[in-house]
Amino acid sequence: MKRLSDEIVELLNFRIKAELESSYLYEAMANCLDLKGFKYGAKLWRKDASDERTHASWTIEYMLGMDIKPIIPTIDAPKKQEWLDLLELINETVIHEDLVTKQCNELAKTSLLESDLITHQFVASKYLAEQIEELEKVLERQKYIQMFDVVNNGASRAAIEEYFKDQLG
Secondary structure, rough: OOOOOOOHHHHHHHHHHHHHHHOOOHHHHHHHHOOOOOHHHHHHHHHHHHHHHHHHHHHHHHHHHHOOOOOOOOOOOOOOOOOOHHHHHHHHHHHHHHHHHHHHHHHHHHHHHHHHOHHHHHHHHHHHOOOOOHHHHHHHHHHHHOOOOOOOHHHHHHHHHHHHHHOOO
């Protein structure tokens, strides 16, 4: 018995790949932050990278539970691995999360259009709820960072590092 449509399976495999690509991007950002002296910022983006791998596992586990083999993709290195400054990096993070939100909306929409309420409830809705948290998190970071001139002001750098440290818990 075919439990999921070909289109849903394709979107789920895409979600796995996209989450792993996000992980790679955030690892690259963490490396950049570390080399620019934002040690806690690097730890925070590395945590985000780890979270993205967890998100990929949601889809893998769901597909396996539906007796469908997930495709583990080849992931290319992020096209960009250097950012001029912290503001450019956070702005790109926000753009990336906006893209991921659109992708998750597409999965949710397609699952509803196909009346695949199980996929909608157990996967698409989970990603949508996660995207609310992700967007709130990165938009808060963006607003905080925009308040400072981190390039020329050591005090601002220290305040931002303290903010990043607090975000880690």
